[in-house]
Amino acid sequence: MAIKKIAVLGAGLMGHGITQVAATVGFEVNMRDIEESFLSSGMEKIKWSIGKFVEKGRISEEDSKKALGRIKTTTSLKEATKDVDFVIEAIPENLKLKQQVFKEIDGYAPSHAILATNTSALPITEIAAATNRPEKVVGMHFFSPPQMMRLCEVTRGNKTSDETLNTTVELGKKFGKETIVCNKDIVGFVANRIMVPAGNIICWMVYKGEYTVEEVDAASIHKAAMPMGTFGLMDFVGIDVGGSVSKFMEERWPGYEMCPLIKEKIEKGELGVKTGKGFYTYPEKKWIPLDLPLEKAEKFDPLTGAYVAINTAADLLREDVATKENIDKAIKLGFNIPIGMLELADSIGIDVVVSKLKEIEKKYGPFYKPSPLLEEMVKKGELGTKTKKGFYEY
């Protein structure tokens, strides 16, 4: 299906970014929000951001003007969607609200139009059920900021057709993204499903008093070259960002328990840099680089989160949710990490990962039980680089 015109619903953080990306590569875009002031603020941000691309020589002045000329704004959902080929919804993360909006657009958008949601964690199938075209509803998950981040996860709902999936993957590519397919409608899709539990287990360890926030961050900085540390990074990104995905995981992923430390922070409104307090304090609501001594780094193994991430990645592969290359791509491009979790597993040694997971399982419960795929690899002697075969061949 040839796509010419797109509607983006929501002019917030994600909506304005997606609009900019689509207009820059040549699509006509209708951007919709519920108030004029939100639309004008979104347009201001697009102009600022596109100006930066011009400054850096990544787009010409003339092309930036053409891109801006392709964007129309409206507060009317009908106007926004009545003549488009593709809709990308980026409104707040609330299932009822999304269902209500999808039901409405289903009545306005042409029957051939595909309806995509940028949800981070809500089920595509349940959003699709609000329409009479569930085969044309799909997940299209961008990462923040969409103008910069190269990953786009395309997720199949239970009724999404192959044609819808393929058209969405092609559109993602036209947007200049590396598009990966998530074959099952599972909470967190691929990237967040791997990384959110990895952060969660470290929080549990701090919550239970095994380590302090400073010990974890000192080890992350000095031993794992994470310049912001683990908790520092959460403060920087916003504790509510991963926290909201974690909450959905608790609701929909049997055995997953969100760490109370994160819940408490969210309840108190201590969300990190943006509120002036998170795990550390920021009197000017600006990031302050962490200065933690080397001695503090001794206790914590900075690969702890990675063992849990590898376990989830192995399960995703075992359950055919995504290919191994896409599982690794999701982590590298979704979080700007230089190595994928399956590649990392091969370099650590699958036997080492399994024994570390067993230690975690003993203290923190069956959610951390090593994936049957990892156990099987150990039995077969496929331990990674040291045996020349693991998830990949060497």
Ligand SMILES: NC(=O)c1ccc[n+]([C@@H]2O[C@H](COP(=O)([O-])OP(=O)(O)OC[C@H]3O[C@@H](n4cnc5c(N)ncnc54)[C@H](O)[C@@H]3O)[C@@H](O)[C@H]2O)c1
């Ligand atoms: N923020 C992130 O890092 C991130 C990353 C990936 C995906 N997402 C997902 O993208 C979606 C949007 O997130 P965001 O961070 O851009 O939120 P946001 O709050 O910045 O923006 C949402 C916008 O939607 C508008 N809106 C509310 N109801 C609307 C309606 N009925 N029609 C059109 N617009 C409406 C709001 O006025 C607001 O401007 C959420 O589903 C979120 O989970 C967010």
